[in-house]
Amino acid sequence: MSNTDFAVPLATVRIRRSPETADFLGLDSLLTDDERMIRDNIRAFVPEQLLPHVCEWFERDALDPGIVPELGTLGGLGMHLQGYACAGAGAVAYGVTCLKLEAGDSGLRSLASVQGSLAMFAIWRYGSEEQKQEWLPRMAAGEAIGCFGLTEPDAGSDPAAMRTCARRGGDDWVLNGTKMWITNGSIAEVAVVWARTDDGIRGFVVSSDMPGFDAQDLHGKLSLRASVTSELILDDCRLPGSAMPPEAAGLSAPLSWLNEARYGIAWGAMGAARACYEAVLDYGLSRRAFGKPIAAFQLTQAKLGSMVVELSRGQLLAFHLGRLRERGAVRPEQISLGKLANVDAALAVARDARTILGANGITLEYPVMRHANNLESVLTYEGTAEIHALAVGRAVTGIPAYR
Ligand code: TGC
Numbered sequence: 300m301s302n303t304d305f306a307v308p309l310a311t312v313r314i315r316r317s318p319e320t321a322d323f324l325g326l327d328s329l330l331t332d333d334e335r336m337i338r339d340n341i342r343a344f345v346p347e348q349l350l351p352h353v354c355e356w357f358e359r360d361a362l363d364p365g366i367v368p369e370l371g372t373l374g375g376l377g378m379h380l381q382g383y384a385c386a387g388a389g390a391v392a393y394g395v396t397c398l399k400l401e402a403g404d405s406g407l408r409s410l411a412s413v414q415g416s417l418a419m420f421a422i423w424r425y426g427s428e429e430q431k432q433e434w435l436p437r438m439a440a441g442e443a444i445g446c447f448g449l450t451e452p453d454a455g456s457d458p459a460a461m462r463t464c465a466r467r468g469g470d471d472w473v474l475n476g477t478k479m480w481i482t483n484g485s486i487a488e489v490a491v492v493w494a495r496t497d498d499g500i501r502g503f504v505v506s507s508d509m510p511g512f513d514a515q516d517l518h519g520k521l522s523l524r525a526s527v528t529s530e531l532i533l534d535d536c537r538l539p540g541s542a543m544p545p546e547a548a549g550l551s552a553p554l555s556w557l558n559e560a561r562y563g564i565a566w567g568a569m570g571a572a573r574a575c576y577e578a579v580l581d582y583g584l585s586r587r588a589f590g591k592p593i594a595a596f597q598l599t600q601a602k603l604g605s606m607v608v609e610l611s612r613g614q615l616l617a618f619h620l621g622r623l624r625e626r627g628a629v630r631p632e633q634i635s636l637g638k639l640a641n642v643d644a645a646l647a648v649a650r651d652a653r654t655i656l657g658a659n660g661i662t663l664e665y666p667v668m669r670h671a672n673n674l675e676s677v678l679t680y681e682g683t684a685e686i687h688a689l690a691v692g693r694a695v696t697g698i699p700a701y702r
């Protein structure tokens with residue numbers, strides 16, 4: 300018997316695929332008709348408006364802000380807020396939107412998270428009526444972009460160590476300091492920034508045309524390249540007294556808003572993972588080695604099987620958090636668990652997916668390494684994996700171990 304006798308005859312490699320392979324458990328049936336409709340709108344937007352450009356943006360380390368009004372038209376910005384031209388959608392509808400956006404690129408979901416869950420939510424929750432009227436309808440339409448400045452060069456995981464300060468100048472506030480790694484920074488018309496005052500940490504709504512406000516883009520990123528990331532410089536930036544919403548006081552304000560965005564990431568990471576899985580499933584069925592599709596090898600199927608497990612678990616987890624959230628019953632540490640688990644799962648899927656593509660996997664021709672690189676930022680921002688592990692640890696032991 301020769302070696303070739305062991306090869307599987309082509310005719311025996313029968314391909315019987317589950318019709319909804321990325322939704323192995325049929326989770327789609329858990330969505331309401333409205334949620335499915337919102338999901339389908341965004342699903343169409345990504346291949347039409349994002350995918351034709353995203354590789355070029357990733358290569359150029361840039362994003363065309365022209366996409367923002369397009370997303371606004373679909374109701375994808377601040378969609379979970381009520382009033383002020385926002386859609387008032389539920390948490391699961393917002394979640395499936397994040398999933399679909401991040402299936403395109405984490406940079407697009409980031410843009411929507413920062414705009415809707417951080418900048419708009421801050422104004423919606425704590426802003427004066429005048430600030431809400433001035434900013435929210437335009438931000439929902441994508442006519443004005445917002446950013447959220449908490450992190451500083453020397454204060455990321457520990458925002459309580461921030462140095463940016465605000466002092467009184469008559470009735471005005473005068474801000475000095477630097478914010479670092481700020482998504483949408485240089486394309487934003489409005490920034491919600493945090494500064495130390497004599498009265499503790501406070502939030503400020505800063506229009507980017509105020510004298511003393513500057514934003515410089517950060518370059519040389521190997522991750523989240525189809526996204527604008529900037530440094531904000533506040534150099535004697537003078538703001539009217541009304542720029543400080545009275546209730547945006549203490550770190551608990553920004554930290555509680557982060558729950559909004561972290562929840563979206565639990566869904567979004569599953570979008571990146573699904574895109575990786577779908578790309579390599581098709582590839583594995585058509586790419587041949589040793590006389591048969593590489594998807595016919597047991598080692599490849601083990602990888603695909605574990606991707607399906609991670610995707611199914613992660614989407615169920617995100618869905619459960621969403622329904623809890625809609626009942627007002629979700630706890631911050633449960634959101635920490637969701638962000639931690641689903642970003643880890645997405646990274647594992649992306650890493651396995653890259654190997655299935657072989658050398659093709661290191662190119663931009665396939666979305667996998669772009670997603671894998673992006674997920675390194677997602678692992679770090681909105682609280683690092685370590686910070687979320689500590690949040691879960693604090694919840695189960697009652698002992699805070701951050702300090
Ligand atoms: P600690 O004493 O624990 O807390 C201070 C106050 O905040 C409250 N709090 C929360 N409230 C609601 N939800 C949460 N998740 C909360 N976490 C804390 C807390 O109850 C307390 O309230 P009060 O009333 O007693 O004063 O504060 P700490 O200084 O010891 O720090 C705790 C720690 C480490 C958890 C916190 O500092 C933290 O979360 N660090 C991570 C920072 C972070 O996530 N930064 C994200 C910046 S924005 C961003 O990354 C955007 S990325 C772009 C994109 O989204 O796409």
Ligand code: FAD
Pocket residue numbers: 413446447448449450452453454455456457479480481482483522523528676679680681682683684685686689700701702
């Ligand atoms: P550090 O806090 O210096 O942490 C370094 C390492 O030490 C990490 O592994 C961390 O987990 C670990 N560590 C720190 N403390 C502990 C501890 N107590 N126990 C165990 N380990 C610990 N911020 C904004 O405010 N707005 C934005 O729009 C924004 N966008 C971003 C976009 C991108 C692409 C990136 C990469 C970041 C963005 N960030 C933004 C910043 C982000 O939130 C921070 O990078 C993040 O909070 C971590 O802070 P750091 O980078 O300073 O890391």
